[in-house]
Amino acid sequence: MTDENPIVSEAARQMSICNACRYCEGYCAVWNAIEFKPVLDSGYIKHLANLCHDCRDCYYACPYNEPDHEFKLNIPKAMGEVRMETYTSYVRPKFLKFVIEKPALATILASSAAIAVAMLYASLVFGAGKFSTLPMTTVIPASTYKPITMLVYVYTIGIWSWEGISYWSEINGGTHFSGSGLAKGAYDAIFHTNFRGGGTGCKVPEERNRYFRMSAHSLVMFGFIDALVSISFYPDIFGLAGLAYLLGSLAVSTGTAALIYLHMKERVGSRSQKQSSMDYPFTILLFLAGITGVLVPISTGTAWFNWNFLMHDALIAVVFLLAPYSKFVHPVLRIISLIKYNSDSLKQTI
Amino acid sequence: MGSKVIVVGGGNAALSSAIESAERGNAVILLEASPLHSRGGNSRYTRDIRYAHEEDEFTSGSYPKEELRDDLIGVSGSFDNPEVAELVIGRSQEMAQWMHEHSITFKKEIRGTLNLSRTNAFFMGGGRVLVDTYYKLIQKLGVRVFYDAPASSINISDCRVNSITAFLDGKEQEISADKYIFASGGYEGNKEWLSQFWGEKSRNIKVRGSRFNTGIPLRSLMGSNALMCGVEKAGHMVAVDSRSPEYDAGIVSRIDAIPWGIVVNKNCERFYDEGQDIWPKRYAIWGRLVADQEGQMAYVIVDSKATGKFMPTAYPSIDANSIEDLAGKIGLNADKTARLISDFNNGITKSGEDAFNWSNNGLPVPKSHWALPIDTPPYHAYPLSPGLTFTYQGVRINKTGRIVLKDGELENGFAAGEIASGNVLRSGYLAGFGLTIGTTLGRLAGGWEND
Numbered sequence: 001m002t003d004e005n006p007i008v009s010e011a012a013r014q015m016s017i018c019n020a021c022r023y024c025e026g027y028c029a030v031w032n033a034i035e036f037k038p039v040l041d042s043g044y045i046k047h048l049a050n051l052c053h054d055c056r057d058c059y060y061a062c063p064y065n066e067p068d069h070e071f072k073l074n075i076p077k078a079m080g081e082v083r084m085e086t087y088t089s090y091v092r093p094k095f096l097k098f099v100i101e102k103p104a105l106a107t108i109l110a111s112s113a114a115i116a117v118a119m120l121y122a123s124l125v126f127g128a129g130k131f132s133t134l135p136m137t138t139v140i141p142a143s144t145y146k147p148i149t150m151l152v153y154v155y156t157i158g159i160w161s162w163e164g165i166s167y168w169s170e171i172n173g174g175t176h177f178s179g180s181g182l183a184k185g186a187y188d189a190i191f192h193t194n195f196r197g198g199g200t201g202c203k204v205p206e207e208r209n210r211y212f213r214m215s216a217h218s219l220v221m222f223g224f225i226d227a228l229v230s231i232s233f234y235p236d237i238f239g240l241a242g243l244a245y246l247l248g249s250l251a252v253s254t255g256t257a258a259l260i261y262l263h264m265k266e267r268v269g270s271r272s273q274k275q276s277s278m279d280y281p282f283t284i285l286l287f288l289a290g291i292t293g294v295l296v297p298i299s300t301g302t303a304w305f306n307w308n309f310l311m312h313d314a315l316i317a318v319v320f321l322l323a324p325y326s327k328f329v330h331p332v333l334r335i336i337s338l339i340k341y342n343s344d345s346l347k348q349t350i
Numbered sequence: 351m352g353s354k355v356i357v358v359g360g361g362n363a364a365l366s367s368a369i370e371s372a373e374r375g376n377a378v379i380l381l382e383a384s385p386l387h388s389r390g391g392n393s394r395y396t397r398d399i400r401y402a403h404e405e406d407e408f409t410s411g412s413y414p415k416e417e418l419r420d421d422l423i424g425v426s427g428s429f430d431n432p433e434v435a436e437l438v439i440g441r442s443q444e445m446a447q448w449m450h451e452h453s454i455t456f457k458k459e460i461r462g463t464l465n466l467s468r469t470n471a472f473f474m475g476g477g478r479v480l481v482d483t484y485y486k487l488i489q490k491l492g493v494r495v496f497y498d499a500p501a502s503s504i505n506i507s508d509c510r511v512n513s514i515t516a517f518l519d520g521k522e523q524e525i526s527a528d529k530y531i532f533a534s535g536g537y538e539g540n541k542e543w544l545s546q547f548w549g550e551k552s553r554n555i556k557v558r559g560s561r562f563n564t565g566i567p568l569r570s571l572m573g574s575n576a577l578m579c580g581v582e583k584a585g586h587m588v589a590v591d592s593r594s595p596e597y598d599a600g601i602v603s604r605i606d607a608i609p610w611g612i613v614v615n616k617n618c619e620r621f622y623d624e625g626q627d628i629w630p631k632r633y634a635i636w637g638r639l640v641a642d643q644e645g646q647m648a649y650v651i652v653d654s655k656a657t658g659k660f661m662p663t664a665y666p667s668i669d670a671n672s673i674e675d676l677a678g679k680i681g682l683n684a685d686k687t688a689r690l691i692s693d694f695n696n697g698i699t700k701s702g703e704d705a706f707n708w709s710n711n712g713l714p715v716p717k718s719h720w721a722l723p724i725d726t727p728p729y730h731a732y733p734l735s736p737g738l739t740f741t742y743q744g745v746r747i748n749k750t751g752r753i754v755l756k757d758g759e760l761e762n763g764f765a766a767g768e769i770a771s772g773n774v775l776r777s778g779y780l781a782g783f784g785l786t787i788g789t790t791l792g793r794l795a796g797g798w799e800n801d
């Protein structure tokens with residue numbers, strides 16, 4: 001409770017009330033994890049915040065919510081704000097913090113710059129008129145494509161790891177990474193365990209129990225992974241790999257559209273403005289990347305194939321370049337917290 | 351064809367009766383005294399039900415009727431109305447299944463309260479989810495719900511309810527129906543009523559549940575010669591954190607630390623054996639004990655060894671590295687407190703490893719179990735106040751759920767829930783049984799009796 005950060009100490013105040021209540025036990029990992037600690041320190045609050053998947057079941061179960069109750073609880077909002085805090089404070093290198101703090105601006109600038117560079121490349125190197133008639137492999141030869149993508153992946157994974165290790169070193173609280181904790185954490189992430197409200201579903205949208213959000217997030221996640229794998233076959237992207245890429249892109253665009261719809265439907269204020277301002281730009285960016293991805297096979301043989309393909313690549317590059325400085329850090333912190341949670345759970349049962 | 355039914359109240363008993371009644375084709379109006387955001391009365395703060403059952407999917411083992419009856423008599427002493435008590439015990443058996451069929455999800459496993467996992471079933475999300483689920487359901491069933499609609503009086507003559515007066519849409523109106531179900535709770539939220547028993551002290555009593563449980567319908571029934579059940583003055587009262595709000599703190603304000611430390615009043619005196627082994631009553635006696643102290647205040651003091659041994663508290667402990675500093679922080683005389691604790695520590699007899707058998711019987715007020723020396727800083731204190739959960743006194747009903755008057759029975763007036771809990775529990779409490787009384791009597795009043 002001694003954290004000087006007012007966002008974290010406010011969350012600690014709220015979560016201490018939760019720990020005395022525990023009625024939400026069963027909804028998700030947060031309510032099991034809170035029971036491991038009689039007193040919640042700031043590192044643990046950050047850990048809980050990243051275990052929270054924002055399903056809002058606890059909000060709709062809480063008799064102590066703001067503004068009507070004196071306890072003034074709003075757990076999804078408090079958790080969301082701490083999550084934002086962790087996203088910013090574990091930015092590495094630290095001087096790039098300003099990027100994550102201005103998500104809309106960063107996304108717009110980076111996307112515009114990337115698209116401009118791509119268009120300039122097309123016009124200056126090949127000539128705007130001639131560009132659309134060239135074969136794809138002339139525009140982007142596989143020998144260039146592969147090292148560039150590799151470089152981008154190495155960059156993203158490198159910075160992600162740096163950030164993840166910084167996060168882990170603050171929140172681990174003496175927990176050791178255990179093999180089965182890791183396996184269970186990965187399982188929870190892949191199978192969306194914490195999107196299920198303990199079997200009752202998430203209460204968004206519109207306070208009905210359902211699996212809308214879980215489905216939307218799964219589409220984005222699996223679509224993204226599928227697209228990532230299938231594009232590695234470049235330039236051979238028209239057969240089976242092409243179909244996989246189309247499906248992946250389709251999943252990403254539908255999933256992100258559904259998530260945007262969910263955000264827009266939310267009216268009760270269980271999210272902070274800051275959270276939305278980080279979620280929207282990234283989700284929209286992914287949506288556009290997804291749509292341009294869908295257009296890749298559709299536009300095959302047309303005059304705008306090359307333009308779309310180039311723009312798509314530019315957007316994907318932005319997704320990866322911004323990943324450590326955007327909403328896209330969330331999988332890193334979340335997986336680390338899932339692993340810690342599962343490692344702690346195993347200790348508890350011994 | 352269905353008749354017109356008015357349900358007074360908006361908690362679990364009222365909702366159960368409204369569901370039962372509407373499902374039987376009646377036109378039901380439900381009057382909830384609170385605004386929408388705090389609907390549900392004390393049911394908002396519940397989380398489990400205790401019911402007789404064979405092995406089932408909601409609990410970890412069977413709990414025969416006989417055992418439930420023994421447990422009830424164990425806490426309450428005897429039944430004020432054995433006929434109704436037996437009915438509640440018997441019909442509790444169908445309850446979990448009924449709730450399950452009405453969209454309530456029970457937890458698969460519970461972590462924190464293992465000692466109840468056999469006897470009680472815990473539902474997901476707790477009372478607010480229960481209440482919200484039922485409100486959604488009754489709206490689907492066509493029940494008309496009015497909020498901010500407290501009933502102010504009941505017009506009774508010749509063993510019939512003729513009408514009630516209630517606030518509807520901001521105006522006091524007289525309305526009538528074929529049948530009336532009173533499920534409006536006890537009077538624990540009515541400080542003026544409480545002051546009849548507690549005098550000035552009532553100001554310092556925290557009401558753990560709804561401020562809308564003012565007992566106005568109960569008082570009106572009393573005025574119409576209804577027979578009473580349950581101990582008059584008594585209420586279920588536990589020790590809660592003094593910093594909690596005056597109403598509606600629910601479960602989170604309770605302080606479980608008492609057995610692990612010592613409790614002192616403002617004059618630095620201990621006044622009761624903190625280690626008395628009378629679980630589950632232990633929990634319930636401390637409210638009354640604290641209410642008898644000056645300013646209705648006391649402090650529980652533990653040391654760092656106790657951390658993690660009791661349920662976490664909603665408010666942080668008051669901490670210090672010496673007893674003197676701690677006394678200063680909570681406004682006690684430092685020397686007296688230090689002397690008290692050193693006397694306490696010095697006379698402890700430890701038999702074996704289990705602290706349950708550690709005691710200090712040499713003091714004017716002994717501590718008979720868990721007498722852990724308070725000697726390892728940091729020291730922690732929690733300020734205590736009495737916290738009233740519910741009141742026992744209510745109206746007597748018969749086995750059809752009808753209210754019994756001194757000179758007969760109300761032909762069309764029923765009672766369910768806390769307002770009738772005295773028929774089953776005259777005092778004491780068993781975790782999870784309030785909802786059982788509410789659900790069974792609510793369904794009975796709603797028309798279950800016709801089966």
